[in-house]
Amino acid sequence: MELKKLVDISPEVYEHSFDKAALSKLRSLPGFDTVIKFMLNWSYVKWHLVDLQGSNFHVTRESCPELYSLVKNVGSTLDVEELPEIYTEWGYAVNGYTTGIKENTLMVLYSGAVDLLSESQLRFVVGHEMGHVKSGHVLYHMMAEVFSTMIGFIPLGETLLAPIHYALLYWNRMSEFTADRAGLLACQDKDEAIKAIVKMAGMPIKYFDKIDNAAFLKQAEDFEKISSGIMDAAIRTISIASSTHPWTVFRAGQLLKWIESGEYDKVLTDYAGVPCCHCQNIVVRNAKICNVCGLPPFD
Ligand SMILES: [Zn+2]
């Protein structure tokens, strides 16, 4: 399937409302800027990133061309200008994570994700991580990672920073919904995206050839029904639950809702680039001038 390259797409067009609301609440909390400033200048953060780079496999054009080019291609599909540094980490979680500070952004993929996903499903996972990069989530992810350690270094940290810590964990979970949408825009295949989530949710490898998306989505629907009365409380509970419980069923349900609302198709149509008839450079649908050859692209 020919993938559409999205041009000039701002993450705002697909960001999930839960994510937006949680992030603006987090940013408005007293002391939030101070905590960010502290973190950016804290030597532990630099050490943490060096440790990560020294322990994992660095994926480059030379060291692992196939994976590098897949990530680069996802970046180009989602219109991400600066690619993060890519690493793989040994572990059979079907997942990845993104961390770092502005000038040092790292995307880490577990070997399980690379080994156990089809190319299209891996595009979903890489696109998910790229979505975090595009929406500027990475710095706050880093903060969520080091927060518990950081609290110990700040006088009265535990008491003063509790509201920020809570809001951070909550937002961290909400940011997953936005990233899943970016993942889907990167793989552009609804079935493969859901299959990737099924694998993340714990489908044993020996049944991978029998994945039944409809049954999983039914689980997502049922889950929404049983939890509807307590949804708010439920969301709050997961937000502070361990990250080993990524609430995959709920994420699949939210992604399905976005697809069914027609928004996904609309974003794909609105932002899919079109080749310039003179030089084949991909330009926005209603471009007047091609930014490569300088001619009107549709004459
Ligand atoms: Zn994520």
Ligand SMILES: [Zn+2]
């Ligand atoms: Zn052109």
